[in-house]
Amino acid sequence: MADAFSIRFDSVRKSRGPLAWGFDPSGDILDEWGLGDTPVGLDRFVDLVLPVAAETVGLIKPQAAFYERHGWKGIRTLARLIDEARGAGLLVVLDAKRGDVGSTNQAYAEAYLGADAPMRSDALTVHPYLGVGAMGPLVERAAESGSCLLVVTRSSNREGRAIQSSVDGAGCSVEQAVLDQIGELNNELAPGRVWPIGAVVGPTHLEPHLDLAAANALYLAPGVGRQGASPSDVAEVFASCPDRVIPSASRSLLAGPDPTRLRDEASALAAEFVRLLVTERS
Amino acid sequence: MADAFSIRFDSVRKSRGPLAWGFDPSGDILDEWGLGDTPVGLDRFVDLVLPVAAETVGLIKPQAAFYERHGWKGIRTLARLIDEARGAGLLVVLDAKRGDVGSTNQAYAEAYLGADAPMRSDALTVHPYLGVGAMGPLVERAAESGSCLLVVTRSSNREGRAIQSSVDGAGCSVEQAVLDQIGELNNELAPGRVWPIGAVVGPTHLEPHLDLAAANALYLAPGVGRQGASPSDVAEVFASCPDRVIPSASRSLLAGPDPTRLRDEASALAAEFVRLLVTERS
Numbered sequence: 140m141a142d143a144f145s146i147r148f149d150s151v152r153k154s155r156g157p158l159a160w161g162f163d164p165s166g167d168i169l170d171e172w173g174l175g176d177t178p179v180g181l182d183r184f185v186d187l188v189l190p191v192a193a194e195t196v197g198l199i200k201p202q203a204a205f206y207e208r209h210g211w212k213g214i215r216t217l218a219r220l221i222d223e224a225r226g227a228g229l230l231v232v233l234d235a236k237r238g239d240v241g242s243t244n245q246a247y248a249e250a251y252l253g254a255d256a257p258m259r260s261d262a263l264t265v266h267p268y269l270g271v272g273a274m275g276p277l278v279e280r281a282a283e284s285g286s287c288l289l290v291v292t293r294s295s296n297r298e299g300r301a302i303q304s305s306v307d308g309a310g311c312s313v314e315q316a317v318l319d320q321i322g323e324l325n326n327e328l329a330p331g332r333v334w335p336i337g338a339v340v341g342p343t344h345l346e347p348h349l350d351l352a353a354a355n356a357l358y359l360a361p362g363v364g365r366q367g368a369s370p371s372d373v374a375e376v377f378a379s380c381p382d383r384v385i386p387s388a389s390r391s392l393l394a395g396p397d398p399t400r401l402r403d404e405a406s407a408l409a410a411e412f413v414r415l416l417v418t419e420r421s
Numbered sequence: 422m423a424d425a426f427s428i429r430f431d432s433v434r435k436s437r438g439p440l441a442w443g444f445d446p447s448g449d450i451l452d453e454w455g456l457g458d459t460p461v462g463l464d465r466f467v468d469l470v471l472p473v474a475a476e477t478v479g480l481i482k483p484q485a486a487f488y489e490r491h492g493w494k495g496i497r498t499l500a501r502l503i504d505e506a507r508g509a510g511l512l513v514v515l516d517a518k519r520g521d522v523g524s525t526n527q528a529y530a531e532a533y534l535g536a537d538a539p540m541r542s543d544a545l546t547v548h549p550y551l552g553v554g555a556m557g558p559l560v561e562r563a564a565e566s567g568s569c570l571l572v573v574t575r576s577s578n579r580e581g582r583a584i585q586s587s588v589d590g591a592g593c594s595v596e597q598a599v600l601d602q603i604g605e606l607n608n609e610l611a612p613g614r615v616w617p618i619g620a621v622v623g624p625t626h627l628e629p630h631l632d633l634a635a636a637n638a639l640y641l642a643p644g645v646g647r648q649g650a651s652p653s654d655v656a657e658v659f660a661s662c663p664d665r666v667i668p669s670a671s672r673s674l675l676a677g678p679d680p681t682r683l684r685d686e687a688s689a690l691a692a693e694f695v696r697l698l699v700t701e702r703s
Contacts, residue, residue, distance in 0.1 A: 165528060
């Protein structure tokens with residue numbers, strides 16, 4: 140078996156820092172960059188940004204939607220991106236927010252996790268609305284293959300608060316209950332580790348309190364930059380577990396197609412996260 | 422603009438009945454049927470089942486996971502399935518359970534809804550964990566293009582109950598709040614219609630009460646057959662709005678590759694739903 144994702148993340152975190160570069164090639168970006176909003180333009184985007192990422196960060200986070208909008212050709216590009224990124228030593232967090240029940244989750248696991256998967260990712264984001272307990276086949280395959288399942292738990296957007304802050308009969312919020320279940324699964328599957336299940340937690344809300352340190356999980360903190368969170372917001376929200384957070388930035392790192400500028404901006408943000416989450420905290 | 426999905430559904434409901442045939446070609450099915458668990462086997466599955474569906478039902482519901490597990494070639498098959506099914510007059514409900522925020526939902530909308538979408542479906546299932554209010558671009562495109570967004574609201578599986586039955590500060594459950602928001606959006610976008618937003622509601626729980634009649638929505642009721650619900654369960658759960666429910670059956674209609682048997686079983690189930698939801702209720 141490959142090393143667990145938590146070990147691989149710890150390794151890139153120490154060498155490159157924890158930042159994941161979001162690969163979100165919207166139609167607007169493809170047009171503005173002069174690449175063309177077509178499957179060919181999408182391929183050009185990958186050819187342009189991936190080599191820069193391989194020199195500057197330890198992880199990338201492609202958002203599946205931006206590949207799906209080009210149909211099967213877009214998925215072919217996504218599969219190539221994933222393969223080439225992993226070949227270059229990057230960890231790939233596929234932000235696909237999948238999630239279903241039973242045999243359907245088995246099929247998603249076969250698509251994205253483990254050696255035989257056609258789009259083998261290091262980590263995959265999933266939705267919990269059908270219950271963390273329904274994710275069995277995804278959990279099992281993540282554990283077997285050393286990959287990681289990242290469950291959307293607390294989002295940054297205000298429209299998500301109503302559901303995520305609703306409470307069960309014991310007064311426990313939906314988001315805290317999801318986090319508790321993640322912790323229990325990790326205790327069961329890999330005692331003393333922060334794996335195989337992690338949580339997606341937006342870095343914009345400190346309140347209401349979520350017990351991040353207690354749940355022995357890794358955290359994906361998306362939306363740094365344009366979506367409103369600053370690197371110091373990330374450091375503040377994850378102050379209790381700075382070594383377990385993967386901040387990601389997408390549009391703020393895709394300001395234009397000039398490779399030097401792409402490299403400079405990604406390097407600067409990567410260095411800032413090294414300072415905030417690695418150097419000053421270790 | 423094409424007729425609204427609600428009008429197209431009403432038309433197939435009257436001619437063929439409301440049953441949607443779930444196209445869920447798991448690896449086990451491809452192997453058991455002797456087609457081979459490969460992209461070629463997947464193509465054979467489509468070639469075998471689609472002509473039978475076009476003769477017997479009004480809607481099909483492909484589950485995206487079973488195509489994604491074959492990588493981009495599987496998505497190519499899915500795109501072909503969708504095109505050919507729509508060309509044959511079937512309505513296609515793509516069960517992909519997508520869902521994100523902002524510009525990512527815009528990208529999903531571009532992938533699956535409207536005339537320019539590479540995998541243009543008549544309806545698309547989505548997850549509400551990030552809030553129904555975050556679905557703007559999907560809602561807008563569904564409304565503009567006459568397609569339908571089906572929001573997972575109450576699932577059949579017991580693991581989903583904890584989240585879906587949690588309550589907000591006013592004591593309203595997550596599932597009822599989702600349903601209320603769907604009703605409000607429909608009132609706003611298409612007063613007096615049951616469109617453009619619908620809900621996925623598992624046909625196995627009557628309690629706690631959900632006000633299905635009041636929310637002016639169409640309902641997808643998945644999992645008839647193997648997953649435990651019978652046609653009469655569907656009729657009972659949706660007794661207050663029998664003309665607005667799309668029951669779907671997947672594995673129970675995929676017992677073997679013999680076309681005659683496939684046709685006989687699908688025809689029998691389709692006829693049973695015509696009796697329960699159309700003839701006896703109109």
